[in-house]
Amino acid sequence: MLQLFEFIARKRNFILFVVLEVFSFWLIVNNNNYWSVNYFNTSNSLVAKALTVSNSVKEYSNLRNVNESLAEENRRLRQQITVNQQLKSANAPAGYQPDSAFAARYQFVTIAKVVDNSTSRTDNYLTIDKGTDDGVKERMGVMSPDGIVGIVTVCNKKFSKVTSILHSQFSVGAMLLRSGDIGTVTWQTSDPSVVALKDISRYKKVFKGDTAVTSNFSSVFPPGVTIGRIQKIAVSIDQSQFDIELKLGLDFTKLSYVYLVANKLQAQQESLQKPVLNARK
Numbered sequence: 417m418l419q420l421f422e423f424i425a426r427k428r429n430f431i432l433f434v435v436l437e438v439f440s441f442w443l444i445v446n447n448n449n450y451w452s453v454n455y456f457n458t459s460n461s462l463v464a465k466a467l468t469v470s471n472s473v474k475e476y477s478n479l480r481n482v483n484e485s486l487a488e489e490n491r492r493l494r495q496q497i498t499v500n501q502q503l504k505s506a507n508a509p510a511g512y513q514p515d516s517a518f519a520a521r522y523q524f525v526t527i528a529k530v531v532d533n534s535t536s537r538t539d540n541y542l543t544i545d546k547g548t549d550d551g552v553k554e555r556m557g558v559m560s561p562d563g564i565v566g567i568v569t570v571c572n573k574k575f576s577k578v579t580s581i582l583h584s585q586f587s588v589g590a591m592l593l594r595s596g597d598i599g600t601v602t603w604q605t606s607d608p609s610v611v612a613l614k615d616i617s618r619y620k621k622v623f624k625g626d627t628a629v630t631s632n633f634s635s636v637f638p639p640g641v642t643i644g645r646i647q648k649i650a651v652s653i654d655q656s657q658f659d660i661e662l663k664l665g666l667d668f669t670k671l672s673y674v675y676l677v678a679n680k681l682q683a684q685q686e687s688l689q690k691p692v693l694n695a696r697k
Contacts, residue, residue, distance in 0.1 A: 522638040525551045525676040528576070535608035535668045540582040542566060544674060547574045557636040557677040563666040564588065564630060564641055565674050582608050582668060589633040590643055592616070594626040601628065601643055601662065608668045611644060613660040618651045620658075628662050635685045638677065 528544035546552050548571055558565040558578050566586065570577040579586055582603050590601045590613060599615040613628055626646045630637040644662035651658050679685070 521679055521681045523678045523680060525556065525678050528552075528674050528676060530671050530674060531575070533668065533671055534580075535582055536606070538584050540580040540608075541569075542578040542580055542671070542674075544576050544578060544676075545574070546676065547571045547576050549573045551678075552576050552676055553678065555636065555682065557638075557679070559637065559641060559675045559677055560666055560671060560673070563643055563664060564637055565666065565668075565671065567636055568676070578674075580668070581611065581664075588637065588643070589631040590628045591631040591639075592622065592626045592628055592646075594623050595621055597622070598631050598633070599628075599660075609664050610647075611662050611664060613646070613662050614657065616658045616660060618656055618658050622646065622649055622658055622660065624649060635679055635682050636677075 526546055528546035528550075530542055531545050532541075532543035534540045534542075542558070542565065544558070552568060552571050554568055554571060556568040558568060564581060566578040566580040566583070568576050569579045581588070581601075584603065587600050587602045589598065591598050592613075597616050597620050599613045601611050601613055604612045616622060624646050628643045628646070630639055630641040630643065632639045642665045644664040646660055647663040648661035649658055650660075
């Protein structure tokens with residue numbers, strides 16, 4: 417306190433000058449209409465700009481919460497859409513009534529953030545920030561709002577490793593929406609935006625621009641999830657099948673959040689399919 421008084425004593429002339437300046441300014445503003453209007457207009461403008469900057473900072477800092485909230489809402493909507501699609505299959509014959517447990521077999525378990533992602537290797541993987549503590553298990557499907565991403569191959573309590581669709585050993589059953597033909601999607605290039613659609617007979621009618629979605633044959637992904645659009649169709653004289661390129665609907669270089677999808681009947685479905693697949697080999 418003594419030091420404060422000593423400081424005031426040393427700076428008394430300057431402090432008095434500042435006080436008189438403020439008092440003079442106050443007298444001018446209060447006794448002159450022109451300066452009064454200018455003062456209030458300027459002060460209001462500065463306050464408005466300060467509030468705008470403050471609100472922009474708050475909105476920016478809150479973007480992560482907004483994104484997570486929107487992702488959670490999308491997860492719930494996708495869950496409901498998937499169930500409705502299974503209950504009302506467009507290709508089902510008259511009189512067919514799907515079992516409710518079968519229709520609700522796909523569950524969107526959680527949302528995860530991508531913390532690592534490769535796209536330039538022969539075999540590419542992702543790492544996400546959710547693990548067994550969040551209900552993640554091996555063989556779960558991984559999706560984004562724009563299409564399929566991959567399959568969970570390894571997980572611990574906090575993180576999971578995902579085999580990307582951009583992997584030489586990855587394949588998934590696909591169906592063309594316009595023609596209804598069934599094929600298999602694989603990655604055979606170094607371009608992270610292009611995959612190949614195989615097993616489509618050259619005698620089928622295939623259209624450029626047609627959309628490929630996951631088929632009913634997959635035990636990992638719900639049917640009807642977008643994979644990509646046909647951008648190139650080729651065939652050789654000695655081939656019985658088309659060489660089709662799909663432009664992926666998902667941009668892997670901008671992937672941030674993903675959904676984890678579980679098929680509650682996956683074990684039962686695959687236990688029956690494996691003997692058939694082994695017999696074909």
